Amino acid sequence: MKVLIIGSGPILIGQAAEFDYAGTQACRALREEGIETVLVNSNPATIMTDPGVADTTYIEPLTVEVIERIIHAERPDGLLATLGGQTGLNLAVALAEAGVLERNGVRILGTPLAAIRQAEDREAFKQLLLDIGEPVPHSVTALSVDDALAFAADNGYPLVVRPAYTLGGTGGGFAASEAELRERVARGIAASPIGQVLVERSLLGWKELEYEVMRDAADTCITVCNMENIDPMGVHTGDSIVVAPSQTLTDKEYQVLRSSALRIIRALRIEGGCNVQFAVDPDRAPSSDPEATMPYYVIEVNPRVSRSSALASKVTGYPIARVAAKIAIGKKLHEIPNAVTKRTTAAFEPALDYVVVKIPRWPFDKFPGADRSLGTQMKATGEVMAIDRTFEGALLKAMRSLEIKGQGLLWEHSGWLDVNDPAEFLARVVAGPATDDRLWRLLAALRRGVPIAHLHAATGVDAWFLRKMAGIVRFAEDELQGRTPTPALLRRAKRMGYSDVDIATLIGILPADVRRLRAQWGIRPVYKMVDTCAAEFEAVTPYFYSTYEQENEALPLPGPKALILGSGPIRIGQGIEFDCCCVQGSEALRARGVAPIMVNSNPETVSTDFDASARLYFDPLDEESIAAIAANEATEESTAAIGANDAGQEPLPIPVLVQFGGQTALNLADRIDAIGGRIAGTSADAIGLAEDRRRFHEFADSLGIPQPPGGTAESLDEAAAIADAVGYPVLVRPSYVLGGRGMEIAYGRDDLERYFHHALDAGTGRVLVDKYLRGREVEIDAVSDGTDTLIAGIMEHIERAGVHSGDSYAVYPAQSLLPAEREEIVALTRRIAEALPVKGLLNVQFIIDDERVWVLEVNPRASRTVPFLTKVTGVPLADLAVAISLGRSLASEGYARDDGLWPATPDLVALKAPVFSMAKLLDVDTYLGPEMKSTGEVMGIDRTFAPALWKSLLASSLAPAPSGSVIVTVADKDKPEAVPIIEGFHWLGYELVATAGTATLVRSLGLPVTEVSKIGEGDGTILSVIRSGRCAAVVNTPTHGRTVDRDGFLIRRAAVEARVPCLTSLDTAVAVVTGLRASSSSYAVAPLTEYRLPSVVAAE
Amino acid sequence: MHLYAPKMYSYAPMSRAGVLALEDGSTWWGEGFGDATNAAGEVVFNTSMTGYQEISSDASYNGQMVVLTYPLIGNYGTFERAAESRRPWVEALVVREIETTCREGTIDLDVYLRGHGVPGLAGIDTRALVRRLRSAGTLRGALVQVPSDLALDQDVARRAVETARTTPALATRPLVVEASGVEREVGQGPKVALLDTGVKENQVRCLVQRGATVRVFPATASAGDVLSWSPDGVVLTNGPGDPAATPDVATNVRLLLEAALERGTADPLPILGICLGHQLLARAIGATTSRLRFGHHGGNHPVQDTRTGHVAITSQNHEFQVDEETLDPRSGFIVSSRNLNDRSVEGLAHRILPIRTYQYHPEGAPGPRDNEPVFTAFMDDVRDAVARR
């Protein structure tokens, strides 16, 4: 039997790493059963697309045409559609509708298509619920604004608009008035692939709950887990703080909802897993009437593996995706062994003896100006989870795991500090729509003595959670603030979940003192197992969490071992790529006889799957927790091996690998080093040298490595002086951030002034000013042992420097490098690697400007492009980095080369393309700049550049429709460069539409053009063209700097919402024209391995 | 800055210390709650994540101290509807953390237990304790409470271990008779006689909901008493302790069974046995019962019907099991369901007659409601029997 599995494609808000986790589990589960698996996914930064996971792997765009070609080539018997998120599900429906499945005799495995339709189609689902007597809120299924208005006329406001078949609530929202309803419904219909929305009674403030249930073909049904949203209805579950299991439901209530969920999964005849969401009356009383029914409504069902099911798997240790895959091929729940206990089967319901808290991670630190309110449309990019034996412990650990700089438990917004009156605080800070920082608002309100009842009334958060938060706050005030630490006090503070840092701040000592006192008094965490059964059965799972209790279940692993630090929650700039590297690192360690020990706090990922490593510590990635884990793993031999230690410090002899987990892990290097930990690979000092832009500048100068000229300024005058010296434009950024945050291009002193004003507002004193070089940007990933260095490949960006490398289309191999440039890149990389020195991975970004190669940045760690390059070149970068960290050399691994550069495979071109989630972030400007905005990536691979480019455009949803109009409206500075683009679109048969200035340009080229007025200049405006459904693309470049480009903003937003590709960089636009030209000729569809075999290609 | 209502959240240092001592010599110090008394009994654990009140008030726990594996207990308070009998029966409740409720119209678990003279112990590493019980099997234990300045006192601990070791075995107490309630009659419809060996109220509710008149007979009632009421069906219910240690009840069960067998298919007398009722009926047909290592206590046990293959998730609470190999094939009974975790007997059914027993709790409370059809099937049998007459 052969099964085709569809992955979920790029990471988007609402569809993240959880589907790599699900897909990887599914592939493994099927292969175990002797089934041949064929996988297709467009996302190269996934473990599921790694060699050895599926039998055959395609990294190709997820379109009906591509899948049909794969089906022709592979002839699978079945299709597994419920593991690839909404993307996979919608694609399966499209394939079925196009008749592809039937024509080729491919069966849908597991949950039947009819069930998928019935659950996803809001109208059909409502009908099903009514048929089986389940309560649904009063609603109408609307296909037009008029349908919705008629419903509103009878039922009044507020109402909720929920589009069908969308992801993460895209296009939905609340409407409190007719105007809002019109707008929401129009938007929702546009967002829904079937143009359908549900308009329903608002249940704002009701308690929101989720049940993860499973069913097999023999009709055995189980509940894996239930979860309670702390943020009530109105905040998308993906944006809610969630606790598992439910805390405030009585057994009766729990069972009412459980029974309802099982009735629904039976009625839908789902074979696999599904997620049922409920709303429960927050003011229900536990009745003494035996017949009393609890007021609840069914909100939604996801007939597939979902974000929630990944969370539930990590919450319970029950591998939902794995079991769902086995059910899909006909296994019964009781025939599937429980991988955790080995003795029992999958037919049971996990029992938890701990509490789990999940907190979402939002991208607002990237988009400070964005609307931070939370609603029915998800905005979070990732999430963290923490496990403890108390709610307080889990909550506080989850907060630690968020890694929002400076935003710990005690953080308060500067604007709240002078609001001390409880009533005023409630009205000004707490009331109103939920925001990402609501947890901190609640804590601040409790500090000010706002009564719990008032907070409950204002937010709908259950009083039980508020009381727990009040307990946390009061403990700080009554017990910690300004007290002298005693063993009893410290023990209680740790049991409550307080971090060393917070204890230190409150008591008024240093975190290191707290750590020393704890070591002295023997107050250290123990580790307990997540075993699915609350210790009822012996379990073999290596999945642990820290807590302050009596018995430690995680005795040190015997033999050689190493810690891998994960990358924490997924956020813009630090995505699934790093998790992929961590898992590859773990596999490499294992293959080399060293037990990998993973530390991570992200429940969505493969790295936190219990069999991804020899042992998993599900704990925050911070100094305190790593130190405790390293100490827990210390054995007598390993301690003896590293010799004596400083007094008062616990021995930390376990090697720690920090190069895979992105900036999160890397940033911990110097602190782990400082407390006596062992950093394996590139030393903490070398890391510091590369990371600290000032130190690196000096270092680079001393080596004669050219860097864009610039300097550090403390005042506007200093900055202006530097800018004058190097010449405008300049790139400015606050010196404290490492990522491209707060980065802008200043074209003149005006821009600088405004920027300084801004930067100083944000509390930064120092600003880095660099000459802005608008050259070609090139990037490499290499691995070095300090003597030899191997560059796996050179990637060239389509967009010139100034667009963040993470947001650029990158081509491998570089297409337009001169031999001298290539040699210079290799030479510079080698020089840097040897001088730092690097022992492991290295990513270097270059700008080639004026025939000179400048070094932009050096990252002594795995980069975003490592999984991509590993896949296209076959160089096992993570594996080599592990080998070197363990003391081996490139030469001994057979990867040392005289020329330092891995040769590119002939007849292979691959592009890495960025994917954005802008539809979810309503007021974020989409133009490309030095700050990264994309959330995910896809790959286009082929034998030549043009088809590879076209596929990358297809896969990243930037491919324009084959006909229609193209709107061009570019800034004056860009007009000369826009000419070939305009001509290109014209000759491809598109109708040109332009605003006045650009239209003049088009006419001057002798081409026809429809001139449209700008925003607010009456009818027939540019926005109406964008929304007309005939618009194939928009080319819009922002005017210089950040001058209020309101019109441009509206144009770009309108394009995003109408799902029209919007090109804000002319380089991308040129590529799109090139891609379109290639689109008529055919592109290849082949397994990844085939592209890497030049002989086969040549023979074809 | 103290603007909270007083006692909004108690993280206050211990007011009363307590120690749970086990017969294996281990001692577990924590904080006392509930009633300030001492307690002794067998120590068992329950893995349900909700339903602490139902568990506490389940008379099957008479004579036992219960460790709850879920760490936060008391979150939603206690209320009348969740009481499975007239009082909490556990000898003591042992938890990781005792919570106060935020639900209106409920009473704190602490207050509820105190009101009935039941002590509790909080703040201990219940997972470590459960791991010990899992490997050692059910152990006897003693809970001793002392003023907090005596916390961790060696002498107190030693004496508590002594008490644990000298605690009489379950069999020496008339647990069933203690647990049994007064005679009463509820509902409307065909007559169902229920022999109350410690019934959980939800069984009565499930029967009444399905249209039965339920006459609850005390455990001391004789088979003659029951039969003279001329019931249309009989329910043998759950209860505490060793099924081998209640000879009087066992005799009555045997007599009831004999009556049903004698009446045969012509004038059937349906019998439903639950938990202890199941074990007593098995003994009445000559099978033996034995102790499980640490019992089945929780709401997540998979049970498979041996005839249909159907798997159900069940609520369980028992220390003893029916020994399958001692079941006489000539008795007319077959094993109708088995536990998928350890293959133990979960149900018996007569080949011909409407006599069925279940080791698990079809009434849930706490636990899944998936098995309520057991009551529906029983009431169908009862109506069928009435119709035949």
Ligand SMILES: Nc1ncnc2c1ncn2[C@@H]1O[C@H](COP(=O)(O)OP(=O)(O)O)[C@@H](O)[C@H]1O
């Ligand atoms: N009737 C309603 N009243 C208030 N909030 C609602 C209502 N229906 C849905 N929501 C909120 O909107 C969120 C998203 O809706 P849902 O249909 O679950 O979208 P998605 O398909 O993206 O999960 C829910 O998690 C819930 O908080």
Ligand SMILES: Nc1ncnc2c1ncn2[C@@H]1O[C@H](COP(=O)(O)OP(=O)(O)O)[C@@H](O)[C@H]1O
């Ligand atoms: N001096 C410069 N001239 C032109 N572009 C630059 C310059 N410095 C940075 N950039 C652009 O900004 C992007 C982000 O800068 P970088 O230093 O790589 O920050 P990050 O740490 O976020 O990767 C780069 O990818 C490049 O496109």
Ligand SMILES: [Mg+2]
């Ligand atoms: Mg939802």
Ligand SMILES: [Mg+2]
């Ligand atoms: Mg960069």
